[in-house]
Amino acid sequence: xxxxxxxxxxxxxxxxxxxxxxxxxTSLVGYIYPHTPLELFFAHHLTPxxxxxxxxxxxxxxxxxxxxxxxxxxxLFSQRAKEQLxxxxxxxxPGGTCDSLQNLGDVWRARFHEDTVLRLTYPVARDEAAITxxxxxxxxxSNHLEVTFGSKFSIDKYREAVxxxxxxRAAAQFIVAARIFQPSIYPYPEYAKLIRQFFTAPGxxxxxxxxxxxxxxxxxxRTNQLIPSAEALRYGLLKGQIPELTATPERxxxxxxxxxxxxxxxxxxxxxxxxxxxxxVEEAQIVLDILSFSFRTVFHPPSNLQGDPFHELAQSxxxxxxxxxxxxxxxxxxxxxxxxxxxxxxxxIIAEHSFCDPDQFEIPDMLKIAEKxxxxxVRLPLDPEFSDRARIEGRLQSFFETLSVKR
Amino acid sequence: MSQxxxxxxxxxxxxxxxxxxxxxxxxxxxxxxxxKTASQNGRLVWVTSGFPVEIPVAFDTxxxxxxxxxxxxxxxxxxxLLCGFAEELGFSQxxxxxxxxxxxxxxxxxxxxxxxxxxxxxxxxxxNICGTVxxxxxxxxxxxxxxxxxxxxxxxxxxxxxxxxxxxxxxxxGLITFMSExxxxxxxxxxxxxxxxxxxxxxxxxxxxxxxxxxxxSPLNCADRxxxxxxxxxxxxxxxxxxxxxxxxxxxxxxxxxxxxAIREERVRLLWDNIPPWFxxxxxxxxxxxxxxxxxxxxxxxxxxxxxxxxEALESIAQVYxxxxxxxxxxxxxxxxxxxxxxxxxxxxxxxSVRSCKRYSLGQMVTKEVITRRTGVPGVIIEGDxxxxxxxxxxxxETRVDALLEMIL
Numbered sequence: 001x002x003x004x005x006x007x008x009x010x011x012x013x014x015x016x017x018x019x020x021x022x023x024x025x026t027s028l029v030g031y032i033y034p035h036t037p038l039e040l041f042f043a044h045h046l047t048p049x050x051x052x053x054x055x056x057x058x059x060x061x062x063x064x065x066x067x068x069x070x071x072x073x074x075x076l077f078s079q080r081a082k083e084q085l086x087x088x089x090x091x092x093x094p095g096g097t098c099d100s101l102q103n104l105g106d107v108w109r110a111r112f113h114e115d116t117v118l119r120l121t122y123p124v125a126r127d128e129a130a131i132t133x134x135x136x137x138x139x140x141x142s143n144h145l146e147v148t149f150g151s152k153f154s155i156d157k158y159r160e161a162v163x164x165x166x167x168x169r170a171a172a173q174f175i176v177a178a179r180i181f182q183p184s185i186y187p188y189p190e191y192a193k194l195i196r197q198f199f200t201a202p203g204x205x206x207x208x209x210x211x212x213x214x215x216x217x218x219x220x221x222r223t224n225q226l227i228p229s230a231e232a233l234r235y236g237l238l239k240g241q242i243p244e245l246t247a248t249p250e251r252x253x254x255x256x257x258x259x260x261x262x263x264x265x266x267x268x269x270x271x272x273x274x275x276x277x278x279x280x281v282e283e284a285q286i287v288l289d290i291l292s293f294s295f296r297t298v299f300h301p302p303s304n305l306q307g308d309p310f311h312e313l314a315q316s317x318x319x320x321x322x323x324x325x326x327x328x329x330x331x332x333x334x335x336x337x338x339x340x341x342x343x344x345x346x347x348x349i350i351a352e353h354s355f356c357d358p359d360q361f362e363i364p365d366m367l368k369i370a371e372k373x374x375x376x377x378v379r380l381p382l383d384p385e386f387s388d389r390a391r392i393e394g395r396l397q398s399f400f401e402t403l404s405v406k407r
Numbered sequence: 408m409s410q411x412x413x414x415x416x417x418x419x420x421x422x423x424x425x426x427x428x429x430x431x432x433x434x435x436x437x438x439x440x441x442x443k444t445a446s447q448n449g450r451l452v453w454v455t456s457g458f459p460v461e462i463p464v465a466f467d468t469x470x471x472x473x474x475x476x477x478x479x480x481x482x483x484x485x486x487x488l489l490c491g492f493a494e495e496l497g498f499s500q501x502x503x504x505x506x507x508x509x510x511x512x513x514x515x516x517x518x519x520x521x522x523x524x525x526x527x528x529x530x531x532x533x534x535n536i537c538g539t540v541x542x543x544x545x546x547x548x549x550x551x552x553x554x555x556x557x558x559x560x561x562x563x564x565x566x567x568x569x570x571x572x573x574x575x576x577x578x579x580x581g582l583i584t585f586m587s588e589x590x591x592x593x594x595x596x597x598x599x600x601x602x603x604x605x606x607x608x609x610x611x612x613x614x615x616x617x618x619x620x621x622x623x624x625s626p627l628n629c630a631d632r633x634x635x636x637x638x639x640x641x642x643x644x645x646x647x648x649x650x651x652x653x654x655x656x657x658x659x660x661x662x663x664x665x666x667x668x669a670i671r672e673e674r675v676r677l678l679w680d681n682i683p684p685w686f687x688x689x690x691x692x693x694x695x696x697x698x699x700x701x702x703x704x705x706x707x708x709x710x711x712x713x714x715x716x717x718x719e720a721l722e723s724i725a726q727v728y729x730x731x732x733x734x735x736x737x738x739x740x741x742x743x744x745x746x747x748x749x750x751x752x753x754x755x756x757x758x759x760s761v762r763s764c765k766r767y768s769l770g771q772m773v774t775k776e777v778i779t780r781r782t783g784v785p786g787v788i789i790e791g792d793x794x795x796x797x798x799x800x801x802x803x804x805e806t807r808v809d810a811l812l813e814m815i816l
Contacts, residue, residue, distance in 0.1 A: 066790075068501065068762045069769050096561040099538045103769035106737035110773040124534060124541060124559045129577040133561070136570035325538065327557055329545040355501050357765070361542025364497030365549050381499075 010193075010266045011054055014200050018049060018086050021201040027149060028086060029118070032076065032101065033094035034262065034292040035320055036120065037313045038202055039303065040138060041092075042161035043153050044145040049086065050199040050293070051076055052264055053384030057084055064111050070100035071354040071383035072262050077104065080112060088115075090148065095121030097325040098358050116148060124326055126318050134314035142310065158309055166302035168198050168207050171214035173298055176288065177234035178217045180343055181226050182250045183285035185217055189273055192265035195294050237299055240321065240335065242342045249344050253283025254403040257339060258291065259366060260351030261324055261359040263382060265294045268351055271380070271389075275396035281404055287343065290336075291351070296321040324358035333365050340373040347403050348377045349396075353384075376403055421696040422670045423662075425631055427655045434651045435637050439521060445469035446525030450590060453527040453547070456640055457536040459558065459579065459728045461606050461715065463529075464644040465599040466586045470531075471524045472641050473543075476512070477505035477794050478633075481685025483520045486794035492518070498546070503763040504794035506543035513550050526551055529589050531582070533558040535734040537766035556585045560729045564736060567729055575725040583721075596720050603715040603724070606644040612652035613639045614712045616659045617704070621751050624668025625703035626659045629679045630692040631669055632708040639711045674699030675815055678747055678756035678786075680706045680774075681767050682793040687801065694805070698812065704751040706744055737770045741777050748782045754815045756786040757808060762798050787811040 022028065029041050030051040041048040053075040060081035061074045069077075079085045093105035109117045120141045123130035142153050172195065178185055194213060198206040221227045229247040236243040249255070258268055268289065276284055289295055300320040303312040321335075322328045339345060348370045352359050363379065370377045378399035380392050425431075445451040450468045454460055460470050480486050481504075490504055492511030500507075509524070516523030530553050532540040541557055548555045558578045561571065583594045613636070620627050627635075635655055642648035662668070679702045684691060692702065713727045732739050748756065756778060758771045775786045787807045791799030 064772050065769060066760055066762075066772070068765065070765075095564075096534075097538070099765035100769060102538070102562055103737065103765065107770050107773050110737065110770075110777065119564065121561045121564075123561055123574065124538075124557060125578070127581075129574055129581075130559070132577075133570055133574035136568070137561075140568070324542070327541065327545075329542075329549070333549075352499070355765075357502060357539050358542055360499040360502050361506075361539075361546050363499070364546070367497050 006270070008056070010196070010270065011056065013193075014052060014196065015086075017197055017201050020205070021047060021203060022086075027089040029090045029092055030085065030088045031092040033097055033122070034297045035122070035300070035317045035323070036092060036094070037138065037317060038165055039158055039161035039313060040142055040145070042164075043155070043158035043309070044142070044149060045151045045154065045157065046089070046145065046149065048092075048202065051079075051085065051091070052196070052200070054079055054084065055267070055385050057082060058385045058387070064107055065104070068355050069104070070098070070356045072356070073100045073104040075384040077108070080108070080115075090116035090118050092118040092120060095119045096124060097122055097323070098356070100355065100357075118144065118148070122317070126322060126327055131311070131314045131318050134317060135308070135311045138310040138313055155309070159305060162303050162305055164202065164204070164207055165300075168202070168210055169298055169300055169302065171207075171210045172198075173234045173238065174214045174230065175210075175217055176295065176298060177230040177237065178221055178226070180233060180249060180287050181230055181245070181247060182221070182224070183255070183287045184250060184252060185220055186213060188286040188289075189266065189269035192269045192294065195298065196264075196266055199293065199297070238301060240331075242335075242338045245342060249287070251344065253281065253285060254346040254400070255287045255344055256284060256347040256349060257343070257345050258286055258289040258349045258351060259336065260291050261353060261356055262292045263351045263353060264384065265289055265291050267382070267384070267386070268349070271386075271392060271396060272349070275393045275400060278393065279397040279400035279404075281400040284347075284400055284403065286349075287345070288339065290321075292323060296323060324362050329362060329365065332362065333369055336366060337369050337373065340369070340375050345375055346406070347399065348375050349399070350377060350379045352379060352381055354381060376406060419671060420693075421672075422628060422693050423667065425635070425655075425658060427651070427658045428634070430651060430654050431635060431637065434642070434647055438638075438641055438647070441469050442471040443525045446527065449528050451525055451527045452529045452531050453524065453544070453553075454531045455533050455536060455540045455544075457710070457728065457731050457733070458531050458533040459724045461599060461602045461644045461724060462579065462582055463531060463586060465595065465602045466590055466592055468529075468586070468590060470641065471527065473509040473524060474505050475637060475641055476521075476524050477508050478685045479520050480508040480512070481794040481796075482688065484686045484796065485520060486686060487797050489515075489519055490795050503539045503543065504792050505763065506539060506546070508794050509543065510546055510550070513547060527553045529553055529585070530555045531558070532556070533560060533728060535560040535728055535731040537733070537764065539765075554585075554589065556582055558582060558728070560734055562734050562736060563729060567726065571729065572722070572725055575729050576721050579721045579725055599720045600717070602644040603720065605646060605649060607714045609639060609643055609648035609652050610711060610714060612649065612656045616652065616656045617709060617712070619659045619663050620703035622663050623676075623752070624666070624670070624673040625676065625701050626662035626667065626669055627703070628669035628692055628696065629683065629702035629705055630688050632705065633683050633688060636708045636711065643711070668701065670696040670699070670701045672699045673701045675701070675755070675812060676751065676753045677702050678704050678706070678744060678751070678753045679759070680744065680756065680771070681759040681761050682707060682764060683759065684791050684796070684799055685793055686796040687799070691804070695808065700812065702757075704747040704753065706740065706747070709743075709747070733766055737773065740770070741774055744774070744778055745781050748778065748784055753784065755784045755811055757811065758786060758788045760788050760790045762790070762792045763795070764793070785811060785814045
């Protein structure tokens with residue numbers, strides 16, 4: 001039997017990893033929104049790092065934010081108030097995504113005057129007009145970075161960064177597609193760790209790790225002659241479509257999909273693996289997650305190096321799988337339905353951040369689809385601190401037990 | 408033996424009732440009836456409170472307001488029941504209670520006040536008031552089959568840059584196409600300008616009524632404004648709104664002329680922030696009226712005060728509806744509240760922390776500190792919700808407001 005996974009280890013690894021990329025010259029910019037254009041920061045000689053929630057930090061927000069602020073926002077604020085965030089040159093908030101993050105940026109400015117608070121505003125729509133709008137927002141943001149940090153946009157740095165993110169995404173996408181066919185080929189917690197490492201410290205070192213894994217997975221798939229199938233699936237997912245599978249997916253145990261918003265994939269992995277051990281259903285596998293900090297970021301189409309960089313970045317961001325903060329609920333529901341149909345899914349885990357409006361509005365419709373497709377579901381109301389951990393693990397355990405009976 | 412009885416004169420209430428409240432009831436009843444007819448005729452739209460309603464009005468559709476319906480649900484004290492219907496469908500209790508009660512009423516109209524809002528042919532949302540409207544309207548769309556059109560107005564910081572204006576304008580152009588196709592009617596710019604003129608006339612009358620509250624005593628209290636704002640929300644761009652506000656402003660002017668306040672004895676003048684607790688709106692403000700507390704200004708009802716300038720219609724509308732102050736961030740809100748305190752000579756302020764409304768409420772703790780620092784007047788935060796009375800503790804609210812009054816008196 002596997003040893004339980006520890007979230008403490010996950011968090012401490014993140015901190016250590018971050019230390020490896022910090023030099024006296026590093027200007028680290030923390031960001032929050034998954035579709036933040038990392039390439040733009042690199043182009044200005046800045047290093048972006050995704051600010052993850054920390055399950056051990058809580059309770060320092062009460063003098064500034066109400067409890068109905070989303071759990072992720074509260075946690076980030078508490079980390080800052082307790083001076084537990086990494087040393088940042090600036091923090092980039094998203095505008096136009098959700099009310100909690102919108103107001104969090106304002107409150108942050110008011111509370112932490114010494115911080116450099118940046119804001120990049122995104123459109124909710126996903127059409128040509130939205131791309132044009134975002135192009136100009138990105139251009140203005142770039143100008144602001146130049147003024148704030150005194151470093152001009154470097155086209156060479158930009159191109160390097162586009163290559164970095166494109167190579168990372170291609171490798172990660174391949175792992176995702178391979179896992180859909182053969183989830184045992186690379187455990188979900190390990191995949192979640194790779195993603196976390198890259199977004200915490202994006203660079204050649206973390207890219208190499210992802211590419212190494214992708215290469216090993218490829219080698220394994222070659223043995224099973226699954227490479228063309230995985231590539232076709234990867235390409236389809238990148239287009240927001242799922243082709244008919246040309247090979248039969250592995251089915252050692254229940255095949256599970258996780259959906260949710262800005263939830264930490266490693267947090268889900270820890271809960272999932274530990275509940276599996278307790279329920280004695282070790283063969284259950286997360287075959288795919290549709291989380292903001294994983295699938296939706298990984299399946300970003302690459303930016304085209306030809307043309308206006310800001311337009312190409314905007315095009316890439318708007319074409320990425322849509323967040324619940326964007327228009328397109330019918331498309332997202334259809335995508336989920338196709339996943340159920342084509343990927344042989346037995347169970348759905350719906351991870352919902354406490355007080356996350358965008359996620360919570362979509363859940364009832366997801367439940368309806370799952371019911372229609374006879375996919376067993378469980379809702380996990382989460383906060384980053386896992387304050388209700390025992391009950392969540394209990395729910396997952398019951399979910400596994402019901403899945404076992406159903407099978 | 409017969410006992411002689413004496414008839415005591417009825418005790419005067421602490422507040423004065425507006426005689427135009429009868430006209431208000433009639434106006435809104437007619438509007439409700441018109442929404443039912445419009446639904447039957449395939450010409451009803453649901454719109455958010457900050458939506459550029461002049462456009463659907465110019466397309467001869469009738470607009471119903473789910474937020475206003477939420478206020479009715481709250482006033483009828485059936486918020487928990489209707490919100491419960493939405494929760495049965497899987498909508499979290501943490502979501503906006505306007506949204507939950509609206510979704511609940513779609514699910515079970517027979518158990519809802521006025522049998523719910525009539526079924527719409529289109530759902531028109533504008534996210535200048537909050538991001539929640541998108542999820543809410545998309546959820547209702549899944550239930551009713553009515554298509555959603557979102558006018559996307561990304562939040563502004565400072566002045567509106569040209570690309571922002573162009574983007575919002577392109578959204579309005581898309582709306583024109585959507586309305587033309589959905590209601591099989593061509594766009595008539597001249598008609599839109601006429602509707603905008605009607606809207607401006609009503610807005611001006613409403614604004615003058617609000618500004619009359621700078622007088623001492625204030626001719627209107629908070630509940631007066633919250634109830635009388637119904638036509639400016641729901642009937643902007645129509646003659647009915649103008650007719651009502653002409654009468655309303657007439658009464659306000661008359662009160663000012665005669666030196667009559669909204670309450671009998673005005674001792675303390677406070678600012679109100681946020682949507683009110685609809686289920687206890689009379690009780691809350693009238694209880695305070697007995698203590699001599701009046702609210703001559705609030706941050707909410709002043710939201711409908713911008714004129715659509717004459718010019719290119721869509722550009723003008725894009726400018727006005729992008730700059731709703733909820734879309735301009737916390738510092739704009741604080742500036743506005745400080746100005747209200749100064750202009751209306753207020754002694755303090757009450758911030759209602761509405762659990763349902765993140766855009767409005769998150770930031771109030773900072774707001775409280777900054778306003779006091781800048782204006783020198785004290786404030787208090789009370790907690791609750793506008794529709795879901797289960798989230799409101801009346802005794803706690805009273806205690807906190809009493810503490811504020813002790814600081815002032």
